[in-house]
Every structure is written in C-alpha cells, then in structure tokens.
Amino acid sequence: xxxxxxxxxxxxxxxxxxxxxxxxxxxxxxxxxxxxxxxxxxxxxxxxxxxxxxxxxxxxxxxxxxxxxxxxxxxxxxxxxxxxxxxxxxxxxxxxxxxxxxxxxxxxxxxxxxxxxxxxxxxxxxxxxxxxxxxxxxxxxxxxxxxxxxxxxxxxxxxxxxxxxxxxxxxxxxxxxxxxxxxxxxxxxxxxxxxxxxxxxxxxxxxxxxxxxxxxxxxxxxxxxxxxxxxxxxxxxxxxxxxxxxxxxxxxxxxxxxxxxxxxxxxxxxxxxxxxxxxxxxxxxxxxxxxxxxxxxxxxxxxxxxxxxxxxxxxxxxxxxxxxxxxxxxxxxxxxxxxxxxxxxxxxxxxxxxxxxxxxxxxxxxxxxxxxxxxxxxxxxxxxxxxxxxxxxxxxxxxxxxxxxxxxxxxxxxxxxxxxxxxxxxxxxxxxxxxxxxxxxxxxxxxxxxxxxxxxxxxxxxxxxxxxxxxxxxxxxxxxxxxxxxxxxxxxxxxxxxxxxxxxxxxxxxxxxxxxxxxxxxxxxxxxxxxxxxxxxxxxxxxxxxx
Amino acid sequence: xxxxxxxxxxxxxxxxxxxxxxxxxxxxxxxxxxxxxxxxxxxxxxxxxxxxxxxxxxxxxxxxxxxxxxxxxxxxxxxxxxxxxxxxxxxxxxxxxxxxxxxxxxxxxxxxxxxxxxxxxxxxxxxxxxxxxxxxxxxxxxxxxxxxxxxxxxxxxxxxxxxxxxxxxxxxxxxxxxxxxxxxxxxxxxxxxxxxxxxxxxxxxxxxxxxxxxxxxxxxxxxxxxxxxxxxxxxxxxxxxxxxxxxxxxxxxxxxxxxxxxxxxxxxxxxxxxxx
Numbered sequence: 091x092x093x094x095x096x097x098x099x100x101x102x103x104x105x106x107x108x109x110x111x112x113x114x115x116x117x118x119x120x121x122x123x124x125x126x127x128x129x130x131x132x133x134x135x136x137x138x139x140x141x142x143x144x145x146x147x148x149x150x151x152x153x154x155x156x157x158x159x160x161x162x163x164x165x166x167x168x169x170x171x172x173x174x175x176x177x178x179x180x181x182x183x184x185x186x187x188x189x190x191x192x193x194x195x196x197x198x199x200x201x202x203x204x205x206x207x208x209x210x211x212x213x214x215x216x217x218x219x220x221x222x223x224x225x226x227x228x229x230x231x232x233x234x235x236x237x238x239x240x241x242x243x244x245x246x247x248x249x250x251x252x253x254x255x256x257x258x259x260x261x262x263x264x265x266x267x268x269x270x271x272x273x274x275x276x277x278x279x280x281x282x283x284x285x286x287x288x289x290x291x292x293x294x295x296x297x298x299x300x301x302x303x304x305x306x307x308x309x310x311x312x313x314x315x316x317x318x319x320x321x322x323x324x325x326x327x328x329x330x331x332x333x334x335x336x337x338x339x340x341x342x343x344x345x346x347x348x349x350x351x352x353x354x355x356x357x358x359x360x361x362x363x364x365x366x367x368x369x370x371x372x373x374x375x376x377x378x379x380x381x382x383x384x385x386x387x388x389x390x391x392x393x394x395x396x397x398x399x400x401x402x403x404x405x406x407x408x409x410x411x412x413x414x415x416x417x418x419x420x421x422x423x424x425x426x427x428x429x430x431x432x433x434x435x436x437x438x439x440x441x442x443x444x445x446x447x448x449x450x451x452x453x454x455x456x457x458x459x460x461x462x463x464x465x466x467x468x469x470x471x472x473x474x475x476x477x478x479x480x481x482x483x484x485x486x487x488x489x490x491x492x493x494x495x496x497x498x499x500x501x502x503x504x505x506x507x508x509x510x511x512x513x514x515x516x517x518x519x520x521x522x523x524x525x526x527x528x529x530x531x532x533x534x535x536x537x538x539x540x541x542x543x544x545x546x547x548x549x550x551x552x553x554x555x556x557x558x559x560x561x562x563x564x565x566x567x568x569x570x571x572x573x574x575x576x577x578x579x580x581x582x583x584x585x586x587x588x589x590x591x592x593x594x595x596x597x598x599x600x601x602x603x604x605x606x607x608x609x610x611x612x613x614x615x616x617x618x619x620x621x622x623x624x625x626x627x628x629x630x631x632x633x634x635x636x637x
Numbered sequence: 638x639x640x641x642x643x644x645x646x647x648x649x650x651x652x653x654x655x656x657x658x659x660x661x662x663x664x665x666x667x668x669x670x671x672x673x674x675x676x677x678x679x680x681x682x683x684x685x686x687x688x689x690x691x692x693x694x695x696x697x698x699x700x701x702x703x704x705x706x707x708x709x710x711x712x713x714x715x716x717x718x719x720x721x722x723x724x725x726x727x728x729x730x731x732x733x734x735x736x737x738x739x740x741x742x743x744x745x746x747x748x749x750x751x752x753x754x755x756x757x758x759x760x761x762x763x764x765x766x767x768x769x770x771x772x773x774x775x776x777x778x779x780x781x782x783x784x785x786x787x788x789x790x791x792x793x794x795x796x797x798x799x800x801x802x803x804x805x806x807x808x809x810x811x812x813x814x815x816x817x818x819x820x821x822x823x824x825x826x827x828x829x830x831x832x833x834x835x836x837x838x839x840x841x842x843x844x845x846x847x848x849x850x851x852x853x854x855x856x857x858x859x860x861x862x863x864x865x866x867x868x869x870x871x872x873x874x875x876x877x878x879x880x881x882x883x884x885x886x887x888x889x890x891x892x893x894x895x896x897x898x899x900x901x902x903x904x905x906x907x908x909x910x911x912x913x
Contacts, residue, residue: 348875350875350879406683408683409683409686410683476856479700482861483700483701486701486861502773505856508770
C-alpha cells in the first residue's frame with residue numbers, strides 16, 4: 091500500500107505498515123488461501139497508537155494512525171510482498187499492454203464486502219472516479235489523474251490506459267478499493283463509513299471508542315482465508331513512556347521502542363525478556379533538515395553545504411539514536427537497488443564549513459559571534475514537531491553545532507496540527523527538522539519536482555532545479571529498472587551536491603513483539619506484512635471472545 | 638507598642654522563618670547561578686548522556702549530556718522571574734480594579750465584579766492553555782498570560798477591604814474636605830489594604846511558579862534549549878524508569894520552592910492578622 095504523507099510524526103509507531111497477508115507465491119489460483127500447518131484460531135493482538143485516528147476511509151486521510159487501522163480493513167488491487175515485490179491482492183493477475191501504456195487487471199471473483207455484497211469491476215471504477223473527483227478531499231489523486239481511459243471489460247476485468255508509459259502506475263493501484271454501493275452519490279466527508287468502515291480486508295470493524303480504542307474482528311469470509319487471531323485491537327496511549335509501562339505490564343503486544351528503551355531498558359528487565367522478543371531492521375524512513383528556498387540566505391548553495399559540513403551526523407546517530415541507525419546521504423534506503431553509495435559526502439568539518447561561509451560572503455564583522463553579509467546576520471528559526479524527543483534533541487545539537495560556525499539558530503517545537511497547517515502548509519518557516527517515509531518505488535516527483543513547490547504540496551521547501559526535474563520526469567516514464575536506476579543515481583548526485591536538505595539518518599525500526607505469537611518473521615517489508623498468519627497455541631492464548 | 642507586638646509575633650513564627658529561609662535560598666541561587674554553576678547549562682556532550690549523579694555532575698546529566706545541576710540553577714532564574722512578573726501583572730490589574738469597584742460602588746462595581754465572575758468561570762489552567770495555543774510559547778507570553786488570568790482573586794479581596802475601609806471616619810473626613818477620589822483611593826485607602834495584598838501576592842508567586850512549570854512540562858512554556866524546571870521534568874518523564882535524577886531534582890526544586898512561598902505567605906498572614 092502506498093504511504094506518502096509526512097506521517098513520520100509517529101516514527102516509533104510506524105512498522106511494516108501496509109504490507110498484508112502471506113507471501114503467496116506465483117500460482118494464485120491454487121495457493122493464495124492461507125494455510126499454516128497446525129495453526130489454531132483464537133486470541134487477539136493489542137497494539138498501541140500515540141494518537142486517535144481521524145477517519146477510517148484510507149483514501150481521504152493522511153495520518154499514520156488512521157492508515158494503520160484502515161490498512162487492516164481494506165485491500166487494493168495489488169500490494170507489496172515481504173520482499174517488496176509487487177504481487178496481486180484483489181487482482182489475481184494483470185497484464186501490461188500497449189507498450190507499457192495500459193494495464194489489464196483480472197479481479198478475484200470470490201471477494202465480498204464486509205456487508206456481504208460482491209466486489210466487482212464497478213467498485214474499481216467507482217474508486218478511480220472517486221479519486222479524481224475534485225470534491226474528494228484526498229492527497230493521493232495525482233497518480234490517478236494520469237489515467238487517460240478507464241474501461242470495464244467484464245464484471246471481473248478492468249483496463250486502465252495512460253497517455254505515456256508511467257512507471258509507478260502499477261503500484262498506484264494498491265490504493266484501497268471503496269464500496270460503490272455505499273458511497274455512490276454520497277458526500278464522503280459526512281459518510282458514516284468514516285466511523286464504521288466497510289472494506290474487503292482481513293478484519294471487519296467492530297467498535298470505536300473515541301480517544302480510547304478501536305477494535306476490529308476477524309473476517310470469517312475473507313477471500314484469502316480468515317486470520318487466525320479473533321481480534322485486532324488498537325489502544326490509544328498518547329505517550330511513549332506510558333506505552334512502555336503498559337508493555338511491561340503485558341497489556342499490549344507490539345510496540346515500536348525508542349532507541350533508549352531498546353538499549354537500556356529491555357534486556358536487563360525480566361518483565362520484558364520473559365514476555366517479548368525484540369526485532370530490529372532498517373526503517374523505511376529518513377530524517378532531514380530542510381531549508382526553505384524562498385529565504386534569501388538559503389538560496390546560496392555554499393551556505394547549505396556549510397551547514398551540512400557543520401552537522402555532526404555520526405554524533406547524532408551515536409548519541410541520540412544509540413547507534414541504532416545509519417547516515418542518510420539521499421532520499422533512498424541504504425542497501426536497496428536505488429541507493430547510490432557514491433555521492434558527495436559531508437563529513438563533519440568545521441573548518442571547511444567556515445571556509446564555505448566566507449566564500450559566500452559571510453563574515454563576523456561586529457564581533458558578536460554571528461556572521462553577517464551586507465549587515466544581515468545569518469540567523470534563522472529551526473522548527474520541528476512536538477512528541478518526537480529525538481527530533482527535539484537533534485534541533486538542540488544542531489543549534490550548538492552551528493553556533494561554532496557563527497550561525498545563530500532559534501528553536502521552536504510545535505504541536506503537530508499547528509506545525510503542519512500554520513507553518514509547513516503556509517511555508518512560514520526558515521528551516522525544519524522532519525522525516526519522510528521511503529517508498530519502495532523510487533519516484534521522487536511529489537517531493538522534489540519544481541512544479542510541486544507550494545503550500546499543501548510536498549515540495550514545501552520549494553527546491554527548483556531543472557536538471558533534477560529532467561531526471562525525475564525521465565525516471566517516471568522508464569520501465570527498465572537498469573535504465574531507471576541511472577536517472578535516480580544522477581538525481582541523488584544532484585541532491586547531494588546541492589543539499590536542499592541535509593540528510594541526517596535512516597533510523598532502525600525497533601520493535602518488541604509478544605512471544606506468544608507464531609509466524610512472526612521480519613523481512614524487508616517490516617514485521618506486520620504477514621500479521622494475518624500469526625497464531626497462538628491454545629494453552630498460551632490470552633484473550634477469548636464470545637461469538 | 639504595636640511595633641513591638643509585631644516583632645514579637647515575627648519571632649515566634651516558625652512558618653514565616655522557614656518560608657523566608659527557603660525563598661532567600663532560591664533567590665541567592667538564582668542571582669549567583671553563573672558563579673555556582675559547574676557547567677554551561679546548554680553545553681552538549683553526546684558522549685556522556687544519562688550519566689548518574691557523581692562528583693563531576695552533582696545531579697547527573699540529561700539526554701544530551703548536559704549538567705542537570707547547572708540547568709536547575711539557571712532554571713531557578715526563569716521560575717522566579719516568571720513568578721514575580723506574573724504576580725506583578727496580576728497585582729496591578731487586580732488592585733486597580735478592586736479599588737475602583739470598592740470605592741465607587743454602584744454600576745462600576747457591578748460591571749467589574751461581573752467581569753470577575755465571568756473570568757472565574759473558566760478553569761484557569763485551561764484558559765491559559767487555550768491562550769498560549771494562540772500565541773507562540775515564550776517566557777514573555779507565559780508571564781503575561783499567567784498575570785492576565787490571575788488577577789480576579791486580588792480584585793475581590795481588595796474590593797472587600799476597600800468597602801470596609803471607606804466607611805471609616807477618616808475617609809469621610811477626607812471626602813468632606815473635598816479631596817479628590819483618586820487621591821483618597823491611592824493615598825488613604827490603598828496603604829490600609831496592603832496587608833492582605835501582601836499575603837495574596839506571596840501565595841500567588843507559588844501558584845505562578847507551579848503554572849510555569851506545568852506549561853513548560855507540556856511544551857507550551859519556556860522553549861529549549863533554555864532550561865526551566867518544567868522542561869527538565871519533561872525529559873525526566875520519558876526516562877523515569879531509568880534516569881531517576883532527571884525527574885527527582887527538578888521535581889524537588891519545584892516542590893521546595895512552592896512550599897517555601899506558601900509557608901512565607903501563611904506566616905505573613907498569621908503575623909499580620911490583628912486577631913492573633
């Protein structure tokens with residue numbers, strides 16, 4: 091499933107989001123149904139979220155809490171498997187036709203909505219029209235607007251066409267499908283489905299206690315076979331310290347740990363070690379400092395490079411992340427095919443940083459410790475969101491470190507909604523510490539294309555570079571992975587040279603999972619991708635429910 | 638002699654003395670913070686984070702390796718400063734409105750007191766939270782908001798005192814001589830209602846310090862890296878299972894200071910109460 095927004099607020103809470111069901115192999119007709127030898131039904135999994143969901147229609151929400159819940163309720167036509175390959179979900183198979191300009195999806199014929207109505211091509215058409223409707227408040231419409239023609243071939247076959255080849259097209263159909271019979275002609279903002287969703291997914295909605303919990307129940311009629319656990323319970327606990335106490339208490343089953351909890355508070359605590367296993371893998375996200383290109387001081391490349399040289403990335407990873415992460419050099423995850431290891435690096439060097447600032451014309455002429463150019467001191471405000479202590483600490487480390495090259499920084503830590511609505515969306519900031527999720531498809535169009543500069547858009551720092559634009563456009567049209575890679579390698583070189591962001595780090599995902607679950611197997615897709623396969627032996631089951 | 642009687646009462650008041658000692662102690666700490674502090678309160682040492690209390694770091698270090706002892710010292714400056722200024726603002730508004738309401742009575746009184754009632758309808762802390770959410774969190778906004786939302790008690794108190802004082806013969810005498818209302822209010826009435834104001838102000842400082850700490854704890858008060866007892870506690874809360882010193886010492890500082898001002902206030906009340 092796609093996840094594009096800045097949901098990285100809850101960096102700890104994001105794990106394995108979006109990857110569903112077991113890896114089913116190549117022969118869909120025979121082996122897609124779930125079958126784990128010896129597995130039994132029963133029990134439940136309890137997870138925690140830092141914030142309440144805003145609504146449970148995936149397509150029109152963009153916060154990670156809503157997505158984590160909705161993810162269990164809906165399916166798209168395709169999805170990523172555990173190794174991040176695209177496989178069928180509601181579609182059994184597909185064909186790429188017309189020289190890459192068309193896709194024909196063959197839908198599974200056994201799928202039913204949670205209310206019993208069959209899922210058909212009409213629902214796919216409805217979802218497509220819903221996504222491109224100007225009245226739909228969604229941030230995920232861009233890919234669908236590129237569709238030139240949508241045809242229903244028969245009840246279980248659809249064809250989509252594009253004017254020119256579009257590489258991310260296939261995975262864009264991982265967007266959850268919505269029920270036509272419940273949403274047709276309705277105002278989606280007032281739809282009861284926002285509070286009582288109806289999907290096709292492995293779990294059905296049961297109950298939502300606002301600010302307290304959301305409970306899902308296993309879908310007996312799920313077309314890939316009922317999940318083994320009876321219930322999926324999301325508890326809303328707005329604070330990581332409290333969440334950790336609940337974990338030690340045994341009242342939640344999965345938690346994304348902070349680096350501190352991981353390294354200092356788990357192994358030594360028998361209450362933890364007796365109940366949980368720890369899993370660590372490189373997270374699909376990175377943290378960065380973004381410089382608003384509309385501010386004159388950040389328009390000079392040398393200033394951005396100087397700030398990069400004066401950023402002690404290694405100290406940040408060692409000190410704040412307890413070494414649980416790696417340096418980021420660009421927008422891709424180290425170790426993946428798209429990652430270019432040979433870009434310009436900015437090893438911490440105060441002298442080089444000072445030289446670059448001097449070349450850019452910044453000198454401390456009045457002896458106050460802050461460098462000036464034409465009488466204007468180099469000082470700015472660095473903002474970040476509340477609730478992520480690592481980010482706040484990063485700000486403080488940067489403030490101290492940049493002070494050494496004569497740059498004065500004021501820090502402002504803002505509540506999430508204010509941060510996004512008043513500062514980011516209105517481009518009312520100088521520099522920002524934030525994170526992005528790294529998607530499996532290398533397309534960087536949304537975040538880096540010049541035309542996406544502006545409030546509400548994802549290129550909110552307004553970085554505009556014609557050379558980069560060319561790479562991004564070409565990369566979108568190219569299907570051959572080898573050729574595509576070249577475009578994105580070049581793009582990474584441009585970004586590394588220009589430093590519109592100072593890329594900080596790719597943290598590790600640190601997850602504790604209750605020992606009673608079987609089939610927990612971390613993979614490149616994270617840990618939750620096969621959650622429907624998790625099961626618990628009868629004598630170890632903790633919760634039981636009446637039918 | 639009245640003066641001797643007062644002195645006698647001061648001597649006997651343990652409340653007053655212990656409160657005064659605590660308050661003076663923290664004022665001295667705040668004033669001489671740069672001299673007493675063993676480290677720069679904002680100096681980051683990422684190789685030495687969460688160090689337990691030791692001879693080098695009396696109160697240990699925090700999540701960025703900063704010295705907690707020095708941070709608490711500097712934090713006391715913020716706390717005291719906010720306490721005094723916020724209470725100062727409350728006093729100016731409260732005393733002024735109370736004097737007017739009590740002295741003039743009638744419609745003036747009714748309108749002012751209804752405004753007081755309306756303001757008191759809001760739970761104070763939530764009102765402050767709401768206002769801070771609109772403004773940007775900073776030391777000055779915190780002081781202003783605490784001051785501007787804390788004057789109602791003072792107004793009520795001053796009004797009641799003024800109403801009893803203004804019926805005294807010397808006020809009537811002044812009025813008969815044609816002295817203007819303003820002069821009567823400020824020269825003749827105000828000095829005679831100072832006693833309860835003094836007590837309220839002392840207790841108010843304790844409240845203001847506590848409010849500032851709460852706001853900073855919630856991230857709406859003093860912004861990092863400026864140390865404040867409240868924002869040191871925030872870091873402490875996240876690590877309480879493991880770095881107890883981060884919660885314990887700022888917590889103690891708040892507790893003792895607030896207790897000190899309360900003792901001082903109570904002590905003053907006992908001493909100045911003519912019935913005792």
